[in-house]
Amino acid sequence: MKFNLEEFKVQGIKFNYYFVCRRKLWLFNRGITMENNSERVMQGKTVHEDSYARLKTREVLIDDILRLDIMDKDFIREIKITSRMRDVDRMQLLYYLYYLKKLGIQKKGVLNYVKERKNETVELDKESELKIESTLIDINKLLSQENPPKIIKYPYCKKCAYYQFCFIQEVE
Template sequence: MEFNLEDFKVQGIKFNYYFVCKRKLWLFSRGITMENNSGRVMEGKTVHEDSYSRLKTREVLIDDMLRLDIMDKDFVREIKITSKMENVDKMQLLYYLYYLKKLGIEKKGILNYVKEKRNEVVELDKKSELQIEKALVEIKKILNKDKPPRIVKFPYCKKCAYYQFCFVKEAE
């Protein structure tokens, strides 16, 4: 049976948040956004704006769902500060490649890690497509819940824009 993307498609940021923190995904989807108060998010925006500024194909918006950092003839590029969340970055880029493929556009991806001055080529394969479809099904389940998923403490929580929201009781 063919997977129907129309029934499951989500914004790229929500797909990213699924792999970072399911609670963050749910909160963000309900309009609870903490990113504007985060220095780390602001740093990312600055790096993004300053990197590859000469290119004309930056900030490509697809279906009001995906905001591709850079798209050229052969590649979709995602600009990231560091590779600390490399698996998350890779899954987000694979989702973009998958989405484009469903639109009849086949490309490869490149993760540009600016501070590390390195690039990683990412290619969509059948295994990745199945992972993406499974994640999209799970995302839909999470978004349809009445309550947020329980708190799971990750090593990177303290750097998260939602940290105080989730762990306010611990500060007391």
């Protein structure tokens, strides 16, 4: 059976949040946004704005749901501060590559880790496509749930914009 992307497509940030924290994704989807109060998010925005400023193809918006950091002739580039969330970053970029492929645009991806001055090339393959499709189906199910997923405490929770929202009882 052929996968219908139109039925399941989501914003890139939602795809990213699925791999970071499903509760965060559910809350964000309901309009509960905490990013404006996060020092870490502001730091990321500053790094993003200051990096590769001379390039003309920055902040490319596709179908009002994907915001590509940089797009050139051959590559989609995502600017990240560090590689601490490497697997999440890879999946987000693979989703972008998948989405573009469905639009008839073939590209490779590059993760640019600014603080570490390191790049990683990412290429879409059949296995990644299947993982993206199953993830999109799962995201659709998750977002249709009436209640948010239970809290799972990850090592990076304290740096999350939603930390106080989720753990208000633990905050002194």
